[in-house]
Amino acid sequence: MSNRNTQASKAAARERIRAERERQKKQEKLRRQLIVAGTVVGVLAVAGGIGYMAMKANEPTGWEAAKEAKPVAPAHTQGKNGTEILIGDKNAKETLEVFEDVRCPACASFEQSSGEALLKDIEDGRYRVRFSMYTFIDDTPAGGEGSKNALNALGAALNVSPEAFLKYKAALYSAKFHPEEQVDTYSKDAELLKVAATVPELKNNKAFETAVKNGTYDRWVMDMTALFGRKGVKGTPTFMHGDKKLTIPQVPQQQMTQAQYNRLAQANFRKMIDKEFGPAKGAGKPDPGKGGSKDEGGQNGIREGEKDPTASR
CATH class of the missing domain: 3.40.30.10 (Glutaredoxin)
Known part of the structure; x- marks a missing residue:
């Protein structure tokens, strides 16, 4: 093999190595960018999740939440x-x-x-x-x-x-x-x-x-x-x-x-x-001290000898 051919072969080999290294550098750079981007997205997702959970935790519940619901009044009401x-x-x-x-x-x-x-x-x-x-x-x-x-x-x-x-x-x-x-x-x-x-x-x-x-x-x-x-x-x-x-x-x-x-x-x-x-x-004069009730059971509720509390009213 001539010297010229040997040098050409070596130059071609070096070019292939350089090209491969450039390709690997680009891949590594892209990988790092993807990792950073993924990390940012992850952080944002976590932050968003935390924010969402915090928001949910602070949301009113039960009867407090009812205060903010759409008003629905029964029929037969006014005002x-x-x-x-x-x-x-x-x-x-x-x-x-x-x-x-x-x-x-x-x-x-x-x-x-x-x-x-x-x-x-x-x-x-x-x-x-x-x-x-x-x-x-x-x-x-x-x-x-x-x-x-x-x-x-x-x-x-x-x-x-x-x-x-x-x-x-x-x-x-x-x-x-x-x-x-x-x-x-x-x-x-x-x-x-x-x-x-x-x-x-x-x-x-x-x-x-x-x-x-x-x-x-x-x-x-x-x-x-x-x-x-x-x-x-x-x-x-x-x-x-x-x-x-x-x-x-x-x-x-x-x-x-x-x-x-x-x-x-x-x-x-x-x-x-x-x-x-x-x-x-059409009301007559009531006498609430008199009269009975089926569920009284015949008991003398007002003590004997005591004045009927409604008699003088």
Whole structure:
């Protein structure tokens, strides 16, 4: 082989080596770029994941989330977001405002003793009633969410009809179903549906059941809850006529049966109403100290020798 051919061969070999090294350098550079890019994407993905998780962690849940849900008010409501529950003859000249909380034991006592008298006045057109349903007991040391959950169910009943609302409210407050204040029974949909089964308009009503289970009116509940403190009302039950707070006379603290207590409490409610609105049309002078009740069992509830607490009223 000539010297020239040897040199040419060596030059060609060196060129191939140089080209290979350049190719390898480019591949290494590309590899490093891909690694860096992948690392950045990974970091961004991790950061994004952390940010997403943090965002999710900070998102409101439960009843707080309900505040931001789309407003859905039951039928038969009025006012902003449907927060006015006004029931009765639209031609009635007066409006009685009743403030209640479904878990409130004093409200249950009122409903059990005087609820029928209130309903009769509504039916007779004596006045309309605006119900403001609060849920503050859920936020007391008793805790829970029974007031709010029951109010969603009441909204579902109101969506059916005002009559269904009134009957269901009476059932929820009844001695048969109303729980102790510390027991959050109404936080369970199954319990609310069990009570609803006693109301003809709600029994086997699939639309009502769906609204209860899905929390259809949860946002409405929170809008109602936000009214707490309206007209300065901080407790329940409270009764107002315009800006005037009405007061039911207290039943004397003495031994008596539940039936006798209910009768006296209803008489005192009627006294409050008669004083504010005047006597009901065609009403005779009641004598709540007399008469009996099938569930008294013949007991002498007022102690012998004690003066009838209603005799001088």
